Amino acid sequence: MSHSDSQSSLIRIEVDGAEHPVPEGITVIQAMWHLGRPTIHGVGCLGGVCGACPITYRLPDQPASKTGLACQTAVREGMAITFIPSDSSKKAIALLPKEAPTQKTLFQYYPETRRCTACRACTSVCPQEIDVMGGVRAAINGELATVAEKFTTCVMCGLCAAVCEVQIKPHRVGMYARRLTGAFYPKEATSLLHRIEEVRSGKYDAEWRELLSGDLSALAHDRVM
Amino acid sequence: MSILEDSKTRVNESRAARMKEERALLSPEDKDALIRKFHPDYKKEAYRTIQIGPNQGEQTVHELANLLEGKSPIASEAVSLSPQHQVDLLIIGGGGAGATAALTAKAAGANVLLATKLRLGDSNTVMAEGGMQVAVSAEDSPVRHFLDSLRGGYMKNDPALLKTLVEEGPEVAKWLMDIGVLFDREADGNLSIRGGGGSSKPRLLRCKDYTGLELMRVLKDCVLNEQVELLEFSPIVELLTDGEGACTGAVLKNLDNNQFIVVQAKAVILATGGIGRLHIQGFPTSNHYGATADGLPIAYRAGAKLTLQDTFQYHPTGAVYPEPMAGILVTEAIRSVGAQLVNVKGERFINEMETRDAVASAVIRECAEGRGVETSAGRRGVWLDMPMVDIVNAEGTLAHRFPNMVRQFSRYQIDIQKEPVLVYPTLHYQNGGIQINVDGESTVRNLFVAGEASGGIHGRNRLMGNSLLDIIVYGRRAGRAASKRATEIALGKLTLAHLDQFREAQKKAGVESKTVSPMLFPDYVKKN
Numbered sequence: 111m112s113h114s115d116s117q118s119s120l121i122r123i124e125v126d127g128a129e130h131p132v133p134e135g136i137t138v139i140q141a142m143w144h145l146g147r148p149t150i151h152g153v154g155c156l157g158g159v160c161g162a163c164p165i166t167y168r169l170p171d172q173p174a175s176k177t178g179l180a181c182q183t184a185v186r187e188g189m190a191i192t193f194i195p196s197d198s199s200k201k202a203i204a205l206l207p208k209e210a211p212t213q214k215t216l217f218q219y220y221p222e223t224r225r226c227t228a229c230r231a232c233t234s235v236c237p238q239e240i241d242v243m244g245g246v247r248a249a250i251n252g253e254l255a256t257v258a259e260k261f262t263t264c265v266m267c268g269l270c271a272a273v274c275e276v277q278i279k280p281h282r283v284g285m286y287a288r289r290l291t292g293a294f295y296p297k298e299a300t301s302l303l304h305r306i307e308e309v310r311s312g313k314y315d316a317e318w319r320e321l322l323s324g325d326l327s328a329l330a331h332d333r334v335m
Numbered sequence: 336m337s338i339l340e341d342s343k344t345r346v347n348e349s350r351a352a353r354m355k356e357e358r359a360l361l362s363p364e365d366k367d368a369l370i371r372k373f374h375p376d377y378k379k380e381a382y383r384t385i386q387i388g389p390n391q392g393e394q395t396v397h398e399l400a401n402l403l404e405g406k407s408p409i410a411s412e413a414v415s416l417s418p419q420h421q422v423d424l425l426i427i428g429g430g431g432a433g434a435t436a437a438l439t440a441k442a443a444g445a446n447v448l449l450a451t452k453l454r455l456g457d458s459n460t461v462m463a464e465g466g467m468q469v470a471v472s473a474e475d476s477p478v479r480h481f482l483d484s485l486r487g488g489y490m491k492n493d494p495a496l497l498k499t500l501v502e503e504g505p506e507v508a509k510w511l512m513d514i515g516v517l518f519d520r521e522a523d524g525n526l527s528i529r530g531g532g533g534s535s536k537p538r539l540l541r542c543k544d545y546t547g548l549e550l551m552r553v554l555k556d557c558v559l560n561e562q563v564e565l566l567e568f569s570p571i572v573e574l575l576t577d578g579e580g581a582c583t584g585a586v587l588k589n590l591d592n593n594q595f596i597v598v599q600a601k602a603v604i605l606a607t608g609g610i611g612r613l614h615i616q617g618f619p620t621s622n623h624y625g626a627t628a629d630g631l632p633i634a635y636r637a638g639a640k641l642t643l644q645d646t647f648q649y650h651p652t653g654a655v656y657p658e659p660m661a662g663i664l665v666t667e668a669i670r671s672v673g674a675q676l677v678n679v680k681g682e683r684f685i686n687e688m689e690t691r692d693a694v695a696s697a698v699i700r701e702c703a704e705g706r707g708v709e710t711s712a713g714r715r716g717v718w719l720d721m722p723m724v725d726i727v728n729a730e731g732t733l734a735h736r737f738p739n740m741v742r743q744f745s746r747y748q749i750d751i752q753k754e755p756v757l758v759y760p761t762l763h764y765q766n767g768g769i770q771i772n773v774d775g776e777s778t779v780r781n782l783f784v785a786g787e788a789s790g791g792i793h794g795r796n797r798l799m800g801n802s803l804l805d806i807i808v809y810g811r812r813a814g815r816a817a818s819k820r821a822t823e824i825a826l827g828k829l830t831l832a833h834l835d836q837f838r839e840a841q842k843k844a845g846v847e848s849k850t851v852s853p854m855l856f857p858d859y860v861k862k863n
Contacts, residue, residue, distance in 0.1 A: 135712075137659040143859040150568065150590050150856070154457045155623045157663055158743055159548050162457060182746055184659055199455050199567060203560050206515060238742070258517060263545060263738055266456075266552060285556055289515025292553070297524025299512070302471045305505045309477060314502075317478050322494060329482065330363075330490050 124190035138180040158182040161267030197268025213252030225276040232270035257287035345681030373696040389640040405852030418599035423821035428606030430458025432786025434554040435810030445818035452570035456555040463547025464666035466539030468800035469504035475536040487533040488794020531799035533690035582782035583827035602817040605630040609787040610765040612857040618762040619662030629853035630788040639777040643767025651694035653761020655716035673727035677718040678706040695760040716757035775813030785813040
């Protein structure tokens with residue numbers, strides 16, 4: 111598709127232990143296509159927000175492995191790549207409570223959160239550069255709004271959970287904290303509630319009747335900005 | 336200094352003068368002339384006449400016409416139609432519309448099966464950045480929202496569908512908040528809103544520039560919590576009918592073992608999404624990997640009428656550079672908070688708040704007339720002056736409100752807080768689709784459609800923020816209407832009679848298609 115071979119020079123990457131030449135400047139996903147490998151699992155939005163394509167890779171000059179999203183990571187000379195299965199759709203049920211949440215609400219579904227050893231592995235693998243461990247610590251302290259804020263950009267790839275030595279699922283904790291914060295937001299959106307009431311009470315009915323009984327096309331160029 | 340760097344310098348140098356420049360909106364006549372000359376929807380050679388089926392004699396682009404007239408992957412006699420699943424309601428598609436329909440139907444007591452091509456949540460919804468239009472402020476109203484959308488859609492919107500969309504907006508926003516969607520809020524608790532192209536009042540609700548991700552995360556979490564029965568990696572390949580024009584189920588394909596799965600259902604909701612991966616007219620796309628318009632040829636073969644199948648939205652600002660980001664969206668919200676579009680000479684050429692079709696046409700014009708910038712990979716584009724956002728608003732605005740944009744470019748060592756980026760229109764949205772009524776039902780009985788696969792709500796040009804609203808409003812309506820239908824009827828006979836009729840029509844019209852549809856995936860894999 112969008113990448114052209116002709117203009118760029120070739121580099122070598124390693125996939126599943128075998129070396130292959132691929133054009134410079136393309137993403138890891140595009141490199142898979144270039145190598146004739148169809149992708150079904152391990153590909154999603156191609157825009158870095160769905161979390162379907164986590165990878166781990168090693169660069170020749172750096173001994174430590176790195177993690178990333180295959181659609182957001184450009185291939186580099188000597189890069190060795192392995193795909194990691196994306197997060198499963200199987201998860202424990204975590205319903206919203208009827209009453210405003212307390213510190214215990216989250217632990218009811220995610221009790222293992224309290225076992226955090228502060229090893230920071232979760233933060234180190236996050237492709238979104240979220241302060242994952244900080245989020246987990248905030249959850250332990252019952253600071254739900256802080257957890258919610260920290261996980262705003264989470265793409266739910268699940269890498270954090272995959273590396274947690276005590277089986278915490280930070281992305282799910284973040285998700286649940288966000289839902290609790292959203293559903294029990296401390297202040298009401300009064301304008302919205304007011305508008306719902308206006309629509310229900312028929313405030314706009316006469317205006318609609320007049321508008322829809324007339325010739326709509328007459329309004330085409332009547333721009334109010 | 337390279338031409339690119341040289342031009343970038345001109346953008347920086349002209350900034351102070353441009354910031355003071357007032358640029359009026361185009362007159363209706365000028366806007367019309369611009370669009371007719373440069374918008375891809377008006378490129379005659381990209382279109383052809385549809386030769387068979389419910390829209391026979393009408394026009395659409397070659398890429399879609401080929402799919403509509405395409406061959407089914409199923410040979411009628413080669414597949415056993417004894418069902419592996421029997422349900423009230425089969426929902427096809429795991430994006431925002433499908434997930435919302437599933438939640439609504441489940442709450443209404445229906446027995447639901449949700450099948451999707453990739454994973455639950457893999458969709459265009461998750462990629463939506465800008466927001467969701469709902470008329471919440473005191474100086475705004477649903478009627479105003481209606482008029483803006485109607486004008487944006489060139490008066491071709493179905494008025495009943497559009498009225499329902501805007502009227503249910505506030506209620507639907509409340510529903511989303513109740514299930515835990517965390518929209519950006521003001522200090523007083525009210526929803527934070529901002530403006531979008533073609534809208535006369537600010538009414539975009541948002542979660543930074545991750546609005547779609549926020550919605551989809553929460554909807555997905557709810558679907559999993561409600562234990563809706565799921566079939567992932569199982570796209571639809573054909574609908575089943577009773578031989579008398581009503582839909583009775585579908586044939587899916589398990590991508591892991593290539594086996595067909597036959598599902599018998601009292602009603603089917605198609606929520607199969609968009610079309611970007613067809614790369615119409617060779618455009619790059621902002622869409623998800625699976626956006627191959629699967630629902631359209633399938634519904635068409637079953638007899639469903641399409642509407643406005645000839646109009647597409649090319650989002651004015653798709654990334655052009657770096658090459659791996661080609662086609663990726665640079666949200667319109669960036670323009671609504673002050674970023675200007677600038678040509679190679681450092682000049683502004685359009686009011687950035689015109690509707691998307693006009694802005695896209697203006698960018699295409701600049702490049703066609705030699706005022707664009709060319710990249711080393713041979714792509715053309717114009718500058719979007721990103722640093723202006725922080726200058727006009729406050730330092731840190733980009734980082735705070737557009738973290739996704741900042742991060743995506745920073746992965747390629749581009750700091751959008753300091754430098755402009757190159758953009759060109761990217762295929763973004765299918766304005767039309769399968770014709771529906773306000774319950775989301777197509778012209779085929781018991782076949783419902785929700786979200787981008789449907790047509791009529793947005794006319795010939797969708798306004799920013801109306802698609803996230805569409806998927807929730809019509810996901811709920813289709814879910815509700817289809818579950819009610821399921822209580823009124825029994826499971827129907829499973830046949831492929833409509834395929835036989837379609838093949839007969841193909842023969843009669845002399846259409847010999849080599850294309851198999853649905854496409855399922857774009858063909859990016861190199862043949863070695």
